[in-house]
Amino acid sequence: MSDQPETGLPAGWEVRHSQSKNLPYYFNPSEKISRWEPPSGADTEKLKHYMAIYHTPKTVASEENNVQAGKIRAAHLLVKHRDSRRPASWKEADITRTKEEALSILQGYERRIKSGEITLPELAQTESDCSSARKGGDLGYFAKGEMQKEFEDAAFALKPGEVSGIVDTASGLHLIERIA
Structure with missing residues (x-):
């Protein structure tokens, strides 16, 4: 069993964070594809849960x-x-x-x-x-x-x-x- 949280993304995809936009995005390193929307085949319920826990924006400090x-x-x-x-x-x-x-x-x-x-x-x-x-x-x-x-x-x-x-x-x- 992996200690990685379940993202709901298809195999090969991961969530990364854009420094320029300060937003999460989806990346497939083997195919060198990035996109703002989840790739087809994503389990949207699992993905929503994952994003809510790991990618909720922090309060703007200033x-x-x-x-x-x-x-x-x-x-x-x-x-x-x-x-x-x-x-x-x-x-x-x-x-x-x-x-x-x-x-x-x-x-x-x-x-x-x-x-x-x-x-x-x-x-x-x-x-x-x-x-x-x-x-x-x-x-x-x-x-x-x-x-x-x-x-x-x-x-x-x-x-x-x-x-x-x-x-x-x-x-x-x-x-x-x-x-x-």
């Missing part, structure tokens, strides 16, 4: 420094569609829904969040097509010029605690919540 540097912190819930820049996610290898279907799905999520039934981070964990889903959609701190313009404009217009309306970018459709 939150004040980030704010002073003009950075904000936001979370988002992304729904991709077949015309998205990369129509695949950790949930689906090939996203075939139309933009209109994605809009309808996101409008349903927006209603649930605005009614107080569920929070954006809670919903993002299971429904977002972004790999940030495992962190409740938390993208960490970012400055102007680091995100797609439409996303950045919407995020910087929010006050902490506010949730945007639906934002359309090349990645798909988003709801954004400003955290700090």
Whole structure:
């Protein structure tokens, strides 16, 4: 029996941590393949459990420094569609829904969040097509010029605690919540 924790990844794959993005990613050393989304064949339940234990983000030590540097912190819930820049996610290898279907799905999520039934981070964990889903959609701190313009404009217009309306970018459709 191995003392390695069960990741739920197919043989040959491992979880690594990106220093530049400060996010976990998946790597197959023998094939020299890396990706943000789990490879096909992953046991998503085991993987979720593993990621929650070993790759939960640490609290940002110098939150004040980030704010002073003009950075904000936001979370988002992304729904991709077949015309998205990369129509695949950790949930689906090939996203075939139309933009209109994605809009309808996101409008349903927006209603649930605005009614107080569920929070954006809670919903993002299971429904977002972004790999940030495992962190409740938390993208960490970012400055102007680091995100797609439409996303950045919407995020910087929010006050902490506010949730945007639906934002359309090349990645798909988003709801954004400003955290700090």
